[in-house]
Amino acid sequence: MKLPTGFRAAGVRAGIKPSGKPDLGLVVSDEPMAWAIATTRNLVRAPCVTRNRARAASEQAVRALVVNAGNANCANGEEGIWDNDEFANVAARSLGLSRPQEVLTASTGVIGRKLPMDLVRAGVPQAAAALGDDVEPFAEAILTTDLVTKVAEVRLGGGGRVVGVAKGSGMIHPNLATMLAFVFTDAGLDQPALRAVWADVVGRTFNQVTVDGDTSTNDMAIVLANGRRPAGREELAGALGWVSTELARAIARDGEGATTLITVDVAGGRDERDAFAAARAVAGSSLVKAAVHGRDPNWGRILSAIGQSGAVADLSAVAIRLQGTVVYRGHPLPFDATELSRAMRSPDVRIAIDLAAGAAEGVAWGCDLSADYVKINALYTT
Amino acid sequence: MKLPTGFRAAGVRAGIKPSGKPDLGLVVSDEPMAWAIATTRNLVRAPCVTRNRARAASEQAVRALVVNAGNANCANGEEGIWDNDEFANVAARSLGLSRPQEVLTASTGVIGRKLPMDLVRAGVPQAAAALGDDVEPFAEAILTTDLVTKVAEVRLGGGGRVVGVAKGSGMIHPNLATMLAFVFTDAGLDQPALRAVWADVVGRTFNQVTVDGDTSTNDMAIVLANGRRPAGREELAGALGWVSTELARAIARDGEGATTLITVDVAGGRDERDAFAAARAVAGSSLVKAAVHGRDPNWGRILSAIGQSGAVADLSAVAIRLQGTVVYRGHPLPFDATELSRAMRSPDVRIAIDLAAGAAEGVAWGCDLSADYVKINALYTT
Numbered sequence: 147m148k149l150p151t152g153f154r155a156a157g158v159r160a161g162i163k164p165s166g167k168p169d170l171g172l173v174v175s176d177e178p179m180a181w182a183i184a185t186t187r188n189l190v191r192a193p194c195v196t197r198n199r200a201r202a203a204s205e206q207a208v209r210a211l212v213v214n215a216g217n218a219n220c221a222n223g224e225e226g227i228w229d230n231d232e233f234a235n236v237a238a239r240s241l242g243l244s245r246p247q248e249v250l251t252a253s254t255g256v257i258g259r260k261l262p263m264d265l266v267r268a269g270v271p272q273a274a275a276a277l278g279d280d281v282e283p284f285a286e287a288i289l290t291t292d293l294v295t296k297v298a299e300v301r302l303g304g305g306g307r308v309v310g311v312a313k314g315s316g317m318i319h320p321n322l323a324t325m326l327a328f329v330f331t332d333a334g335l336d337q338p339a340l341r342a343v344w345a346d347v348v349g350r351t352f353n354q355v356t357v358d359g360d361t362s363t364n365d366m367a368i369v370l371a372n373g374r375r376p377a378g379r380e381e382l383a384g385a386l387g388w389v390s391t392e393l394a395r396a397i398a399r400d401g402e403g404a405t406t407l408i409t410v411d412v413a414g415g416r417d418e419r420d421a422f423a424a425a426r427a428v429a430g431s432s433l434v435k436a437a438v439h440g441r442d443p444n445w446g447r448i449l450s451a452i453g454q455s456g457a458v459a460d461l462s463a464v465a466i467r468l469q470g471t472v473v474y475r476g477h478p479l480p481f482d483a484t485e486l487s488r489a490m491r492s493p494d495v496r497i498a499i500d501l502a503a504g505a506a507e508g509v510a511w512g513c514d515l516s517a518d519y520v521k522i523n524a525l526y527t528t
Numbered sequence: 529m530k531l532p533t534g535f536r537a538a539g540v541r542a543g544i545k546p547s548g549k550p551d552l553g554l555v556v557s558d559e560p561m562a563w564a565i566a567t568t569r570n571l572v573r574a575p576c577v578t579r580n581r582a583r584a585a586s587e588q589a590v591r592a593l594v595v596n597a598g599n600a601n602c603a604n605g606e607e608g609i610w611d612n613d614e615f616a617n618v619a620a621r622s623l624g625l626s627r628p629q630e631v632l633t634a635s636t637g638v639i640g641r642k643l644p645m646d647l648v649r650a651g652v653p654q655a656a657a658a659l660g661d662d663v664e665p666f667a668e669a670i671l672t673t674d675l676v677t678k679v680a681e682v683r684l685g686g687g688g689r690v691v692g693v694a695k696g697s698g699m700i701h702p703n704l705a706t707m708l709a710f711v712f713t714d715a716g717l718d719q720p721a722l723r724a725v726w727a728d729v730v731g732r733t734f735n736q737v738t739v740d741g742d743t744s745t746n747d748m749a750i751v752l753a754n755g756r757r758p759a760g761r762e763e764l765a766g767a768l769g770w771v772s773t774e775l776a777r778a779i780a781r782d783g784e785g786a787t788t789l790i791t792v793d794v795a796g797g798r799d800e801r802d803a804f805a806a807a808r809a810v811a812g813s814s815l816v817k818a819a820v821h822g823r824d825p826n827w828g829r830i831l832s833a834i835g836q837s838g839a840v841a842d843l844s845a846v847a848i849r850l851q852g853t854v855v856y857r858g859h860p861l862p863f864d865a866t867e868l869s870r871a872m873r874s875p876d877v878r879i880a881i882d883l884a885a886g887a888a889e890g891v892a893w894g895c896d897l898s899a900d901y902v903k904i905n906a907l908y909t910t
Contacts, residue, residue, distance in 0.1 A: 190835030190843060221831055223844075223859035257828035258860040361836040432814070436902055446639030449603055453572030454743045461572060462605075477605035478640040517899035520818055 147281050147297050150307045150332035152176045152372045156276035157287030160269025162255070162262060163216035170266070171213040171287035172273040173330065174241055178207035178248070179372045180337045182344035184352070186365035192220035193230035194251040195366060201250060205337060209248040211328065211370065212237040212270060213288050215313070217255040217262070218324065220363045229261040236267055240274035254290055254313065254324040254364050281330075285311040288326055292400050298392035300385040306333035306375030308385040312393040314400050327352055327367040327393055333382050334373020343383045344369050351390035354422060354510040355398050356430035398511035399493075403518030407494050408438055412457075412508045414500040420457035421501065421508030427455030428497060429512030438495050439514035443486040445473040448497060463502035469495060529663050529679050532689045532714035534558045534754045538658035539669030542651025544637070544644060545598035552648070553595040553669035554655040555712065556623055560589035560630070561752045562719045564726035566734070568747035574602035575612035576633040577748060583632060587719060591630040593710065593752065594619040594652060595670050597695070599637040599644070600706065602745045611643040618649055622656035636672055636695065636706040636746050663712075667693040670708055674782050680774035682767040688715035688757030690767040694775040696782050709734055709749040709775055715764050716755020725765045726751050733772035736804060736892040737780050738812035780893035781875075785900030789876050790820055794839075794890045796882040802839035803883065803890030809837030810879060811894030820877050821896035825868040827855040830879060845884035851877060 149155055153175055160170040183202050185195045201208065212233060219226050219233075230251055238246035253261065276283070285295040288311065296312040310329040335343065344367075352367045369386060377385075399407040410429045415421030428434055431451040437444040445466050452459060466474040469489040473481050495514075531537055535557055542552040565584050567577045583590065594615060601608050601615075612633055620628035635643070658665070667677040670693065678694040692711040717725065726749075734749050751768060759767075781789040792811045797803030810816055813833040819826040827848050834841060848856040851871040855863050877896075 188832060188835040189838075189841060190831055221828065221856070221860065257831070258856075361832070363832050363835060439902065446603065449572055449639070450570060450743070450745050453570040453745060456571075459571060474603070474640075478603065515902055517902045520821065520897055520899045520902055 147299055147309060149279050149281050150309055150330050152332055152374050153330050154277040154279060155281055155284040156273040156278065157283035157285070158269055158273045158276055160214065160272070161265045162214055168283065168287040169215045170269040170273055171284040172210065172237065172270065172277065173284060173328070174210040174277060175370065175372045177372055178209055179370045180334055180340050181208050181368060181370045182341040184345065184348040184367045186361055186363060188361045188363050190221065190363045192218055192253055192364045193227045194219065194253050195364060197230055198250050198366065201247065206247060208250055208370070209243055210237060210241055211250045211252065211368065213252040213326065214266065215254050215288050215290050217253060217259055218257050218364050219253040219261040221258045222260055225260065229263055232263060233261070233266055236270045240271040250368065252326055252364070252366060254288065254326055257363065281309055281311055288313045290324070291402065294400060296393055296396040296400070298389045300388050302333055302375065302377050302381060302385055304333070304376040306331060306377050308333070308389050310389040310393050312397055314397045324362040324364040325352060325355070325397060327390065329369045329386060329389055331369070331371045331382070332374040333377030334371045335379060335382060339379055340369065340371055343379065343386060347383065347386045347390050350422070351387065351394045354426055355394045356426050356510055356512045395511055398513050401513035403516040404513030405493065405516060406438055406514040408435070408512045408514065409494065409496045410510045410512070411496065411498045412501060414502045414504060415506035415508060416458040416501070416504040418506045418508060420503070421506040422510065424452050424455040424457035424499060424501060425508045425510035427451045428499065429510040432515055435512060435515035438490065439516050441487045441490040443468050443473060443481070443483055443490065448499070449474060452499060452501070457501060458503045460502035465500040465502065467498040529681055529691060531661050531663050532691055532712050534714055534756050535712050536659040536661060537663055537666040538655040538660065539665035539667070540651055540655045540658055542596065542654070543647045544596055550665065550669040551597045552651040552655055553666040554592065554619065554652065554659065555666060555710070556592040556659060557752065557754045559754055560591060561754045562716055562722050563590050563750060563752045564723040566727065566730040566749045568743055568745060570743045570745050572603065572745045574600055574635055574746045575609045576601065576635050577746060579612055579616070580632050580748065583629065588629065590632055590752070591625055592619060592623055593632045593634065593750065595634040595708065596648065597636050597670050597672050599635060599641055600639045600746050601635040601643040603640045604642055607642065611645055614645060615643070615648055618652045622653040632750065634708055634746070634748060636670065636708055639745065663691055663693055670695045672706070673784065676782060678775055678778040678782070680771045682770050684715055684757065684759050684763060684767055686715070686758040688713060688759050690715070690771050692771040692775050694779055696779045706744040706746040707734060707737070707779060709772065711751045711768060711771055713751070713753045713764070714756040715759030716753045717761060717764060721761055722751065722753055725761065725768060729765065729768045729772050732804070733769065733776045736808060737776045738808050738892055738894045777893050780895050783895035785898040786895030787875070787898060788820055788896040790817070790894045790896065791876065791878045792892045792894070793878065793880045794883060796884045796886060797888035797890060798840040798883070798886040800888045800890060802885070803888040804892065806834050806837040806839035806881060806883060807890045807892035809833045810881065811892040814897055817894060817897035820872065821898050823869045823872040825850050825855060825863070825865055825872065830881070831856060834881060834883070839883060840885045842884035847882040847884070849880040
């Protein structure tokens with residue numbers, strides 16, 4: 147997939163991943179870009195997260211983004227901060243940028259191991275020399291245990307494009323459980339408008355992917371916009387939302403050991419906050435996830451998850467639809483369990499809920515909980 | 529184990545459980561009792577929970593408690609409410625009590641199936657006829673998929689005793705995931721004092737058992753005190769705390785598919801709320817639980833769980849001790865991973881954390897996450 151106009155990217159093998167797979171990605175724009183970031187809420191944050199947040203607070207434009215996989219450079223004390231700064235410095239030098247502040251950084255991988263700076267210093271110039279207009283090498287270089295690259299694209303009316311790439315979050319390799327999402331566009335908005343739009347988009351998309359409930363120390367979602375092409379705020383917001391939804395679904399579907407994407411659509415919420423919270427609670431319940439894995443139309447677990455979400459619901463009218471069949475509406479409804487179980491034998495299981503408390507809607511994505519998840523996460527050794 | 533003075537109990541086979549195991553328990557006191565209750569925070573509550581809460585609000589004394597296993601009588605609409613009332617009525621009649629309001633009810637089992645009232649009407653008088661001073665038949669009758677009965681006892685200085693029984697919570701059979709705990713004592717406090725003590729005890733014990741994060745629709749913890757023996761408030765509070773801690777540990781250890789009890793001790797919290805929250809977050813992290821199952825000294829997951837707990841921590845000084853070995857103190861410390869993994873091959877794994885933010889302490893209990901958990905919860909079919 148081609149990058150939007152004015153962007154170039156690369157992905158190379160720096161040797162940071164023991165597997166020898168691509169592990170260093172670089173993206174650069176011909177001109178300064180407006181940008182916005184959402185990061186992990188975990189109190190334990192990697193230096194790349196802290197530094198990018200400080201960059202965002204400065205409200206200055208940026209030119210480039212450098213990412214490594216295989217090492218999170220997190221919980222490494224002072225040394226980790228210096229190494230992360232040096233990561234940006236090396237990228238700025240390699241790209242001929244005079245200000246390293248114009249470079250954002252991201253790391254994903256094992257926590258508590260020193261970033262191998264010799265490999266970084268050799269790999270970044272190699273990436274700078276390999277820059278091109280295809281997003282795929284970059285998309286591959288940011289993966290950890292993801293099985294597939296995750297890219298999505300929308301074309302805008304004015305000729306511009308939105309291209310997003312991501313790597314998986316949670317239910318992926320322990321200590322490597324990071325969600326990274328980068329969305330590039332040659333459309334543009336002024337910085338304050340872009341920030342407002344991005345916060346809203348991330349809240350409805352990446353924050354609604356629930357996997358094993360753990361939040362990584364390195365999670366971040368960044369949008370970079372060079373503003374070359376005309377685009378209205380509504381159009382761009384819609385496009386960012388569409389691309390981010392596609393990436394969120396791809397992340398959930400590629401969860402560790404997952405066989406099924408679970409989509410939970412909630413209607414009838416008192417407000418959006420409630421609707422999104424109920425959707426997330428159902429998609430994140432271990433019991434619901436295990437039931438989906440076993441193709442068990444177990445609406446009791448869904449009802450219980452709604453109840454513990456904190457969302458207001460009219461329990462005398464709450465309705466649950468599982469793979470198209472209404473199984474509960476204030477009280478249990480008769481259904482053919484064998485047939486419904488058969489309908490659940492699909493890589494896409496959809497749960498639709500009416501909270502009967504208002505008109506707000508929300509959605510969340512998750513994946514089933516398989517024995518493979520436990521095996522992968524128990525057998526991995528630090 | 530003998531009940532405290534003035535209590536009698538029974539457990540019988542009413543036929544509610546398909547297995548034919550004991551499934552109906554009854555406890556009665558010779559005189560009115562002070563009591564207190566803590567219940568599930570799930571918005572979806574079984575009629576027994578709703579009714580007991582209304583009884584508590586009336587501040588009236590009670591005489592008896594009747595419990596069934598095998599059917600939660602939850603999400604059954606209006607009919608479930610009538611059936612639960614009738615459950616109490618039948619118990620009152622069988623015990624010769626003129627006021628059914630003096631009888632508390634509890635149900636645990638499958639959600640959304642009608643309580644078989646013919647079996648209840650036959651079983652309750654049978655239990656009333658079998659009353660005795662041994663707690664064990666009652667402890668057995670309240671189990672669902674628990675592997676063992678859970679009882680604990682403390683003797684008080686004035687000759688009184690505290691005897692508690694419980695059944696497992698979470699990580700137990702789907703739709704049967706309920707924690708029930710009943711603590712009986714022949715000591716006593718006035719109702720307001722008992723309520724204050726019980727709220728504090730439950731917050732430090734049963735609420736700190738974390739299993740799969742799901743909260744049942746039927747959870748409750750009740751203390752019943754007939755006040756025959758003298759006991760000071762501090763002494764009784766201590767005894768209730770000890771018994772409840774023992775039951776909480778027993779519940780965690782008997783989690784579905786669990787091989788290991790995980791105890792998380794937190795020190796250095798800014799306040800107790802933080803310390804308990806951090807302990808619960810670590811004990812409840814799927815990644816930590818899977819790591820313990822794999823005997824993997826993966827401190828990165830513990831640090832990340834602390835970070836997402838919301839507790840204040842001085843990250844430059846946070847310390848993590850795993851099975852006695854300090855593995856992290858502001859930065860990673862060297863340790864022999866093979867030896868530590870070997871030390872983790874125990875039915876008891878202890879994680880000790882210093883948040884370095886104050887002097888408050890907290891504790892939580894959980895269990896490891898095994899592939900058996902997933903199998904049990906996926907293969908069960910409604």
